Amino acid sequence: MTSSWLDLPADHPYGITALPYGVFSGADGVRRVGVRVGDQVLDLGAAAGSTGSGTARLWQQPSLNALLAEGKPAWESARAWVVGLLSDPELRAAVEPHLHHLSDVTLHLPVEVADYVDFYASEHHATNVGRIFRPDGDALTPNWKHLPIGYHGRSGTVVVSGTDIRRPVGQRRPPTEDQPVFGPSVRLDIEAELGFVVAGGTELGSRVSVDEASEHLFGVLAFNDWSARDIQAWEYVPLGPFLGKSFASSVGAWVTPMEALQAAKTPLPQQDPRPMDYLLGDDLFGLDIAIEVELNGSVVARPPYSTMYWSPSQMLAHLTVNGASLRDGDLFASGTVSGPEADQRGSLLELTWSGEQPITLPNGSTRTFLEDGDTVTIRYSAPGADGIRIGLGEVTGTILPAD
Structure with missing residues (x-):
């Protein structure tokens, strides 16, 4: 065990085994x-x-x-x-x-973000969302287990932890109306995710394989992809997320190098059907990262990252398989992290089952989606070297009223 001249407890989460x-x-x-x-x-x-x-x-x-x-x-x-x-x-x-x-x-903000991509890598999250929106159909879309689904986001609205989040406005169609209305989102949500900082520029037209991904994965950081579910629901057919996602994504101030996470690597869940060859290799791994979601000071969920279906190396390989180039400072996120249990869901959409099952906070108030003044903090930790649990930082933000 490496020791330090600093006066820190041996098991301090930000001791010499972490160093973000x-x-x-x-x-x-x-x-x-x-x-x-x-x-x-x-x-x-x-x-x-x-x-x-x-x-x-x-x-x-x-x-x-x-x-x-x-x-x-x-x-x-x-x-x-x-x-x-x-x-x-x-x-x-x-x-x-x-x-x-x-x-x-x-x-x-620790990184000047070049490009930002958000994935959808949790089978439990995707299944929950499918059951909510397609109760009479298949929970997972036919493509989900064949490729890491993602969308290209807006790098200019990635903000550092502690930045207040202004409630977005846009078009939405209330379920009781035939026509859309314009105004503030009324279904503002969180997404507890893990962000990956990418480096090592590549040429347009080249690819990064699963086994080359480690040369480009620099580290991880806390990530909250704020989501306006009502704006998203009206706009996303047929081209996918846009204004419901692009108003803000919050990241932690600390980037933990992948080297500090070697003890956190864990096998992936079984992938069936077998992924295509470009998504296979020797460097397939999950991460045993614990996440804690806190709303106004109360823990409402503990999503486990170890349940994620797709590996970070598979996500990066898929991101570049069409020849898309990488740049120093690229950022991709995992998508909402959710586990199999009800208290392991990483979004309010799932925790409240699209608002049908409000959660009750210790002060007696209830929530379906975020209200103005709400503060969300998401914390992360993982096994580190020498058997010490390390902190990976946190990401926090408070909702301000719409202009």
């Missing part, structure tokens, strides 16, 4: 890259300068994109260097002055 990256600013307002350790953030650019490292240019940036562009060997070297900074007692005097308490800094 983020972007922060202090009183000077200058954004730069740091790494979270305990309840502090280490200014990596300043630490590089004080220890004579030649990596300062990677950290004195307003996003992680410069590091992403360096490729996997550089990511591994950078992590080893950070571990060394925090474990070598001879470096303590040079490093410790560059630690800042989280309460003294402002956290920012």
